[in-house]
Amino acid sequence: MSDMIDFATGAPGIGSRWTSSAKSGVGTALSVASPVWFTLSHGILNEIYYPRVDSACTRDFGFLVTGPDGYFSEEKRDCEQETTPLEDGVPAFSIVNTALDGAYRIRKQIISDPARAVVLQRISFSALKGRTRDYRVTALLAPHLVNAGASNSAWIGEFEGAPALFASGRSRYLALVSSAPWRAMSAGFVGTSDGWQQLSRHGRLVDQYQRADDGNVALAGEIDFSGGDGSVVLALGFGQTEHEAAAVATRSLKDGFDHALDKFITGWRKWQDGLVPLDRKAEDGINAYRVSTAVLATHRASDRPGAAVASLSIPWGYSKGDDDLGGYHLVWPRDLVETAGGFLAAGDAKAALAILDYLRELQQPSGRWAQNFWLDGKPYWPGVQMDECAFPILLADMLRCQGHLNGKTIRRFMPMIKSAAGYILANGPSTGEDRWEEDGGYSPFTLAVEITALLAAADILEAEGETKAAHHLRETADCWNEQIEKWTFEGDPDLCRSLDIAGYYVRIAAPGATDAAGPAGETPIRNQTPDRSIMASDAVISPDALALVRFGLRAADDPHIVDTVKAIDHTLRMELPQGPLWYRYTGDGYGEHEDGRAFDGIGQGRPWPLLAGERAHYELAAGRTDAAKALLETFEKSANAGGLLPEQSWDGPDMPDRELYFGRPSGSAMPLVWAHSEHIKLLRSLADGAVFDMPPQGRSRYIEKQTASRIRIWRFDNRLATIPAGKKLRIELADAATIHWSADGWSTVKDIKTKPSGLGTHFADLPLKGVEPGHAVVFTFFWPESGQWENVDFTVRVGEQVDRQLETEF
Structure with missing residues (x-):
């Protein structure tokens, strides 16, 4: 390393950004000894998480190819990429990147080492034009330790006499080692002295900087492919010190890629083999069920049983910087309970129980849960969402009804259930914020979850001898249930006349003027409502109303529901190449701008594949099994080439320069774990011939017995x-x-x-x-x-x- 220059120029580099949320793969080893998660997009590694699933430590890790006559190619931009799992339900991936100009091909296999915090890549490079030795292949790694691109440091060093590339930030370290010699290495500042800048200008690393401190940094290492069988293994290790990071990476190289691959596949096979067989192989060969189960398991924490994040992605990440720390790698109680339902539908009750236990541990003294939080429970957003206070009760009841929670086990959760029910009792039925984290008021979705949770809690309390409290909860549920239509069923008069309907359930309704009054002679201050005729012209429509059927409070053929479905389909249904999808609600602003620019606080909402799954469950509840099956096909065809389901699908004209294509995933989160959970539950519901997660209490009490409130x-x-x-x-x-x-x-x-x-x-x-x-x-x-x-x-x-x-x- 005698030819190296001490310090890189151009500090601190350009402003840091994350990367595409359009993941083609996500993976981890099913091993507590391997606290590392990786994501793939555009044929390269993206965010790698360590030591927790909520801590992103890299932006991306790919290769640059240079050659004669100023040839320069970046595999993530200049290749046709093909990413496939090595086996159904096993998130070990093969990637083939072929240069669009036909000059070269890079093949990779990517896994994480089940024995340690290391991501392994086995890489081969072949020239399709000219000779292999005519090209230089350089690895480019962008550290973002931890959840931030600023204030990182990168340097070139040694471990056990071999050169290694290091980086640190926020007391975390990474080390990159290679099974083949490095021809050249450098640390630099992004946009000024990093490897990309040097290679694009000179075709090689002309300035080999030893250090780049306190900035947005990148590491570069030119790989020697001349030895052995032409393949090279790169090991990216993580640790609490630089020595630990280098040691685990070096040990993985010594043990060998095949050794780690065998252990990785064995662990995943064992888990997948224990699940309910709901397999579906599509025409393209994708086993959608096993993709969904792997997505759920990949998003779990290794050191905190029961914890799982909403998505290993940052929506529109390429436009987001350090001021957006969370992305979707946070815990939402709602998404977590939906994930538990997916595990339970797939036959993994142990995972669902672990989630319930995790929620029990992180319940706040008031009885509620934070809107979202880091793995340790530290809140991220400050809002209150009443449905998130109710969902854990429904999970406990679902586990109880299916025989997984009884005796001593259920008593461990009694304080949680009672406290959560008390919070709902004291603070419902208004939503706080709705399930989309936006407006507050009366929401059919939140009302459905709250009422059903009170009934479920009543059954659990009564079974434990607390009959008075149980009776009180049921009376409250009856009171709220009887007023759902009064609170939320209205509608725009012109639209109702055109559709020949009486009205529809609105997405959010402020508490009615007849429900809120202050002291005698005073105008109410809280819960005040605008004139109802004004509200009617602005009554927002949403598929959320179908939750009243999903949770058993209204029959699928209830006239109010039937009218609402007509309004939903008239205003929110979008025909796409894969079939119909639905928007979240009229006037939704969460999505790309009309010209395809990234959502930046404003935008235009796009259709959600998740809502096709919810609609399919409604169709199944209505006895229309064929319609539900058709929507399952639509749901699955909304996935990307690897079977990953996006948060939203693009509904505008093709914009190749923005990678937006009609009917394909937009720039929002992908994969969305909630969508994959809904997919698994839909498969199970169709197999069972009934909605898998419909609580029994509401249907019995309000549809069959028609219980009224006094x-x-x-x-x-x-x-x-x-x-x-x-x-x-x-x-x-x-x-x-x-x-x-x-x-x-x-x-x-x-x-x-x-x-x-x-x-x-x-x-x-x-x-x-x-x-x-x-x-x-x-x-x-x-x-x-x-x-x-x-x-x-x-x-x-x-x-x-x-x-x-x-x-x-x-």
């Missing part, structure tokens, strides 16, 4: 203005109180003490029998703990009779 609930954050005649008025509070109330303008007064619900709230029911419609109930509170009065009167008016039969039952 109450309406008043809370400080949900202040009713009116109550239908024939209902009891339930006052639910955070603390114990005496309710001082009157139904005749304070001429006569009654006091009633609240009682604990057993779920963290206190309540009392005011019997309104005999109070005529149009009259008002007035009440206030005495707080015994503080010895103070509320000193504000609250008013609820009795409305028209809604159910004569119910009235006679009080």
Whole structure:
């Protein structure tokens, strides 16, 4: 290394960026000894994660080819790429990159070493024009340790007498070693002195810099392909020190690529062989089921059982820098429960139980979960999503109903279930933010999840002897369920007339004006709603309403559902080459701009393959199995060439310069684990002839028994203005109180003490029998703990009779 120059020029380099989210493969070894995950795109390695699945440590790792007469070629841009798994359900990959100009071909096999934190590539290079020795092949590695491209350092060093390429950042290290000699090596700053700049200008590494510190750095190493069988193995190792990183990489080389490959394949075969056989081989040879199961397992943490991220990708990553730390390699409770459902549908109950246990550990003291978080539970986004507070209860109940959670096991989860149910009870039914992390209000999707979770929690609590709390949850669920249409069924009058429908369930509805009132004589401050006629002209349509069927609260042929499906298909259905897909909702702005530019906070939403899976489940619930099967075909054909399902599909004209093609994946996340989970569940549902993850409680209670509610609930954050005649008025509070109330303008007064619900709230029911419609109930509170009065009167008016039969039952 005597010819090297001490320090690279051009610090700190250009601003760092991530890379394409259009992954062609994702992989990891099923081994706790190998805490490393890799992704592939455009024929090269992209982000590699270490030591946790939420910690990206590289941007990309590919090869540059230079030759006579200024020849310069970059395999990720200038090759036709073919990426295939070595075996069904095993994320070990073969890549063949053939230069578009026909000059050369690079073949690779890529795995991670099951015994250590190392990614291995076995590479061969062949000249298709001229001779192999006419070309120089240089590896170019862009470190981004950890989740950041800035403030990295790169250098050339040695380990056990052999040269190695090193990088560090945020107390993590990587080392790249080769089974063949390096002809030249250099560390540089991206965009100024890195290997790409040198090779594009000179065809070789003319300046071999030893160090590039504190910037956006890159490592380059020219490979000698002249020895042996013409193939070279590169080992990229990771560690807590440079010595550890180099040591694990060197040991992998010594053990040999074939040794690691055998262990890698054996581990995956053993897991895949234990799953339910739902295999489907498409015409292109892709076994879509095994791709989906491998995607789910690849996204799990190795050191934190039960943890799994939403996607090993950063949507539109090529436009994102260090200010977007998370990408999708974060944990969303909703996505995680959907993942658990995929594992359970595939027959891996152990994985689903681990996910439930992980969620139990990371539940917040309030009973909810953070909107999303890192593996250790540290929140990333600050929002509150009520469906994410309910989904873990549904997972516990699904495991219980299928016989995987009982006796001592279920008791371990009782505090989690009870606390989550209490949070929903005290804070629902409004959404916080909806499942797309945007608006708040009443959402059919969130209502479906919340109501079903309360019913599921009630069954679990009752089985453990907590009958009063169970009864309270069911009464609350009944109350909310009975008002779903009142809260969310409306619609644009012109659209309804044109479609000959009564209305439709809207994506998000603010709490109705008749549901929210402040103290007597005051305008409500919270939950205030615009005039309903204004809302009707802006009623957003979404397939989310189909959750009412998916979770068993409404029949597939319910007239409200049928009308909503007509509205959904009229406004959100998009015909693509693979079949129909649906948009998330009218006016969605999450997607590329019309001209194909990356989403940058604004854009235009594109169709989601995931929603084809959800629609297929609705069709199955409606008894239309052939329609569900056709949508399965559409779902699978929305995947890329390797079977990976994208978040969104491109719905505009082809834009080859932006790699956007009609019906193919857009620049959003790929793979989306949630979509692969839905795919597995759809396969299982079709095999079973019934929706796999439909909870039984709602269907039994509301469709078969048609259970009605006898109450309406008043809370400080949900202040009713009116109550239908024939209902009891339930006052639910955070603390114990005496309710001082009157139904005749304070001429006569009654006091009633609240009682604990057993779920963290206190309540009392005011019997309104005999109070005529149009009259008002007035009440206030005495707080015994503080010895103070509320000193504000609250008013609820009795409305028209809604159910004569119910009235006679009080």
